[in-house]
Amino acid sequence: MHVCIFGGTTEGRLLAEFLNDYNIKTDLYIATEYGEQFVKDLNNVTVHQERLNKEHMIELFQKYNFDFVVDATHPFAKIVSQNAMESTECCNLKYYRIVRETVENERAIYYDTVEDIVNYLNNVEGNILLTTGSKDLDKFTKVSNYEERIFIRILPMESSLKRAIELGYSNKNIICMQGTFSEELNVAMINAVDAKYLVTKESAASGGFDEKVMSCIKTNSKCLVLKKPEEEGVTFVEFKQIIRGNV
Template identity: 40%
Template sequence: MSKVLIFGGTTEGRLLTQKLCAAGHEVTLSCATEYGRELVQEGPKVSVLAQRLDARQMEHLMRQGFEFVCDTTHPYAREVSKNIRQAAAAAALPYLRLLRSEDARGEAFSPEELKRIHEEPDAQAAARWLKKTQGPIFLTTGSKDLPSFSDPELIARIWLRILPMRDSLETALSLGFLQPQIIAMQGPFSQEVNEALFHHARAKFLVTKDSGDVGGYGAKLQAALTSGMEVVVLKRPQEEGYQWQELLAFFHSFSI
């Protein structure tokens, strides 16, 4: 059996930890926050580290007897993935990137609905697009992108949904978002929950990342289009790596 280091407090990171542990591998899951640690049960073959690491610290950790490095971080965490990849190369360890599957529901949307989906390359471009519009905005891209939407004219229009974490709330409040504008909830959410929140906010626009089915993107997109909203999607970075079943098959070959 192998000693595996997994980076990512995502759903996939937690599921992969469980799968590999059940197969007999020794797993360490490295996530950035204590909140991520709380979602994983440690045991004889599972340990969890909750700390933000730079590339040098990642490399030092990797040299502690690990045989494989798995990157299950969020598909938009480009800088983190870059650091993990560079650290793995420096430590001479295999780097295995888990790709998040895309949601297939877009194929079922009508031409009129597809016209209401606008793809932008990044948060700054999305903010510029929104400044040309009017009406309430429902923002779901996460606390790290909030500075891009901190223009006072935009803040006055935004309902913000973020994770219920202290640093996320502090970031939002420090940028000028008011408490009544902030919804702190842990997803993913069903279409019905999304529709209820959009209705409560009287939102005309949804801003989201393409986080795939695991991240609830399909249900969120369907809810927005059903509610007659315009949707601004931050383009997902292109990556190479393993699909879920491919990665499980890779480790299965070491369990035989």
């Protein structure tokens, strides 16, 4: 069996480790060098650090005889998922989308788009701890006085830091750290920057979501959550059952 995985996520890493344990030849494609360091010492897994568009995926699938392709990319990486789905259809390959199991927390406030969150923040006062990553930093520059109000927590990657600075975020408001973060650390950060709002993306427990919500409750701040896109697929547990049934 030969499997192709897309994803520099926790699910992608766990899938690679699972397939490695079953001695299944696996090619794992991740977008950043940063994610590569978390997948090590897997004899049956080859890690490729490169971004592939639809044409590149088709070329890849035509070159290698994969039994199936697993999309374990981030729920908000919609373009990558769309390309992977269309490429597998074109090459007549089996495609599995790994979906995250999330439970809505009634103590958080949910929004459909970044623009909805920005509109809300423009009608309130107070500092903001932004934990949605570097991808949407440009959209949050629409928040009034964002240079002073917004404190961003991003991965310790040169590209992310450079992007933040180029967009005008204040150097003193940039926190470069790798999560996940405990409730206690979130509380400390919220208090340190005097944040009245924490902005995050909807995620599974592995993303430290509940810890963020609880830290907001303890600091009397509001947790603003960007909903993940609706999608169909199989869970990590269900996919493991599929593999066990095929080996």
